[in-house]
Amino acid sequence: MKKRKLFPKTFLYTFSLMMVIVAVSHLLIYILLPTVYNYRQRNELESDIERLCEDIEDMEDSGRLSLVTQFAGKWNADIVVKYDGYTYEMNLLNAGGSEPADIHGNMENVDVIAEKTDGRIKISLSQNPKGKTDFFYGERIFSGEKGYVKTTVSRQQIEDAVSTVIMILPVTAFVCTIVSIVFALLYSHMITKPIKQISDVTKQMQELSSGAYCEVHTHDEIETLADNVNRMYDSLIKTIHDLEQEIHKVEEMEVQKTNLLRSASHELKTPVTAVNAMLENMILDVGKYKDHSVYLPKCKMLMEQLSVMIKEILDASKAERTDMEDDEEIDLSELVEQIAEPYRMIAKSKGICIKTDISKQFMITYPVSMIKKVISNLLSNTVSYTSKGGTIRIYLDGEKLIFENDCVPIPSEYLKHIFEPFYRPDDSRDRNTGGNGLGLYIVDTILKTLQISYSFTAMENDSGMRFMIEL
Structure with missing residues (x-):
């Protein structure tokens, strides 16, 4: 199986991981954005209705209409407030030509999608019977049943915002893809460059090239690896050098031993031959060698010289140890x-x-x-x-x-x-x-x-x- 190079492998892994992150994040935005936006709007509507009721209860008759007007203007809503025999009504939602329901009635002809109540305020997400944008319907009864607040708020802004975000998701996905490619290339280059340097230098070290050195400054484990490789190579070169010296030294010692043995054999042969000749002639009583008293001391002297020479040869052989x-x-x-x-x-x-x-x-x-x-x-x-x-x-x-x-x-x-x-x-x-x-x-x-x-x-x-x- 063909080995894939480190750079494309790192690039593919990095790019794939980033694309998974982009896809998951866009999917979450697509799914969660409408729900979250709807939840926030409903809670804010509930708070505003509660605050409106409190302000009406504390306000004189002349100021209540302005409170209703402000609420309707903020939410672009239809609202009816009945309190203490007075009725206040504002129809900003109908001004747009869309009348979702009769807010004076009980909304019996409207399909409620979702409803939330805490006993005082009821907020309903209702379907528009005319097939247009769904709306929020809110209802609040004043304390002591002095009256009520009924309002209808369109969700058109929410749906417009969600539609806009969903429309730009492909653009953001494309931009994120380009950014992921660039980042994956830069990251892969940053990661693989020092490793490639180490790989190239170790090839030189494999050939025992002089001056091979991994110069990596990444301040991380890769730099530690390069330093370990350098120390290992220095130790290897030193060991090889020591072995070469040891081999050279052993070769010199072998040559010395050979020369010593060759010279020793020659030097020992002379006294041994002389002693052997004198002893043989004395045994045969040949000529002057009949006088044993003269030649036996000479033999003894030669043997003593031979003994001294053998001792020094042994000392010479021990000197190398x-x-x-x-x-x-x-x-x-x-x-x-x-x-x-x-x-x-x-x-x-x-x-x-x-x-x-x-x-x-x-x-x-x-x-x-x-x-x-x-x-x-x-x-x-x-x-x-x-x-x-x-x-x-x-x-x-x-x-x-x-x-x-x-x-x-x-x-x-x-x-x-x-x-x-x-x-x-x-x-x-x-x-x-x-x-x-x-x-x-x-x-x-x-x-x-x-x-x-x-x-x-x-x-x-x-x-x-x-x-x-x-x-």
Whole structure:
């Protein structure tokens, strides 16, 4: 089934509702107007007759005729008043050439359509025997039966007014129809315009278009809907962005793991092959390998190096995980002094001086074990590669923790690979100096996992290297 668009649907519903209201209101006018108008006229006639009788009773003989004349003139009526032996008569209704009935008689030849009496005044709606306009007949007996008032009032004015209103009903119905069409068009446009805007923008959002935004200012539930759509889209874009970053991060981690495993397999293969060859030759008593007392300690030394390397490989694999430990508040000055203490003895034996300048308390919030590993690996790296008699400086510059050591600066072509696993830039930086190429890789992995920025550059005067951590 074909879907009808919102604008014509809203227009049809609105126009139909307004036409129902117009039709019902005109029908009520057509039905109720004659009845209501007739009721009001009858009540007013009754009040005037009652007031006339009261005034006649209070008035002297000379003034009663003027009261009768005023009543007849107001109602354009025939009236006969008989009171205290005097008769007052005025025939304005007959002057029009229409004599509905003999008001001096008892109206026996007149058909009464409706009659109302309260015991004193009787008002009858009577049919004109001559077939013309119906009339009101009123009769009132004075107190003490001193006389009576009889009057006949034509309903011609009522019927003229009703006929006029009924005659203009088609015109008003047509005008109301035109107004209903215009109003329905304006209302439908006002209602559907913001909804169409939301529909168009959500199509752009469906395609994840950048800058898609529902700008609706109706100050009602439609504006609330637009705001909710905008917030939902912003949340969706943010979630997609976070997922893309997470996917990119996972891809980088997978690449690092692959590189680590590839490099680890190569690095582990060398000592394992060497130990296996020496043990096999010793078992076969081949040549110099008959001297077990020389080569067994070498095998032990290689196995110890292998054990250290395996431990650091495991540390490197754990460095990517932040779910192992919760964040804690750490006093950095105290932690650096604590970690630096054992390295001072190693440095002293090599003629290297370690200077720390973190006297003031500096609090950070990170996993303690991971921060310890970073500081320990950086200290180990600086002690291993600082020139004999050189100096290692550790200090704070604002919110930056800086490690500087006196050494031959690493060339820029080597520096971009320095954080790769098992990478050693030159012959002077091999495992015989105590390093296996995993220290800076672990530092890089931990800092990236904790989203901490850092830099590793040569010092300005080429006197050494500087590692700067922005906490």
